[in-house]
Amino acid sequence: EAGVAQSPRYKIIEKRQSVAFWCNPISGHATLYWYQQILGQGPKLLIQFQNNGVVDDSQLPKDRFSAERLKGVDSTLKIQPAKLEDSAVYLCATESTSGSRTGELFFGEGSRLTVL
Amino acid sequence: SQKIEQNSEALNIQEGKTATLTCNYTNYSPAYLQWYRQDPGRGPVFLLLIRENEKEKRKERLKVTFDTTLKQSLFHITASQPADSATYLCALETSGGSYIPTFGRGTSLIVHP
Numbered sequence: 001e002a003g004v005a006q007s008p009r010y011k012i013i014e015k016r017q018s019v020a021f022w023c024n025p026i027s028g029h030a031t032l033y034w035y036q037q038i039l040g041q042g043p044k045l046l047i048q049f050q051n052n053g054v055v056d057d058s059q060l061p062k063d064r065f066s067a068e069r070l071k072g073v074d075s076t077l078k079i080q081p082a083k084l085e086d087s088a089v090y091l092c093a094t095e096s097t098s099g100s101r102t103g104e105l106f107f108g109e110g111s112r113l114t115v116l
Numbered sequence: 117s118q119k120i121e122q123n124s125e126a127l128n129i130q131e132g133k134t135a136t137l138t139c140n141y142t143n144y145s146p147a148y149l150q151w152y153r154q155d156p157g158r159g160p161v162f163l164l165l166i167r168e169n170e171k172e173k174r175k176e177r178l179k180v181t182f183d184t185t186l187k188q189s190l191f192h193i194t195a196s197q198p199a200d201s202a203t204y205l206c207a208l209e210t211s212g213g214s215y216i217p218t219f220g221r222g223t224s225l226i227v228h229p
């Protein structure tokens with residue numbers, strides 16, 4: 001089974017520029033998360049989708065971050081304009097919700113963003 | 117405020133010994149607690165999940181305990197190997213609607229040959 005695919009793996013931008021990250025989940029996984037992981041810290045939830053609906057975006061800085069999951073499959077996370085403090089790894093994770101819940105999240109390799 | 121605490125200092129042990137990592141939490145009533153492994157430059161990989169009504173769970177050389185009175189989980193790796201060197205993250209999920217894992221900062225484990 002193919003894993004969670006993310007791109008790009010690395011991105012360097014100047015502050016105030018925009019950037020977009022893409023996530024392709026494991027087939028059939030209805031729940032999708034975006035986490036932000038700053039160096040030396042644990043992943044912090046940005047947004048959770050169930051199919052194409054938002055379940056929780058309470059920690060998403062909506063003045064600069066946006067995310068969508070059209071058709072309940074692929075998802076994109078956008079930052080516009082970027083700030084220095086947005087330098088982090090952006091992790092996409094998915095979870096199967098068919099059958100009994102296992103709670104296991106499947107993570108992609110992440111997209112590392114450096115804002116200069 | 118809610119906190120998930122894991123040792124920020126790396127744990128150094130000799131190969132063959134048992135590694136024990138700690139996850140403490142405050143102001144949470146987790147329904148589930150998970151442990152993940154994260155290697156440098158990689159995404160976390162799920163290891164074990166334990167439910168609030170379970171005291172202990174095992175998987176091969178791994179053992180997790182969950183004490184809701186102490187608000188603590190212990191993660192053990194027996195017969196540790198250098199390949200076990202990684203950062204180990206604990207994550208809590210609370211019930212009441214959707215289950216959303218909230219992660220600690222992780223503890224780095226270094227197993228010396």
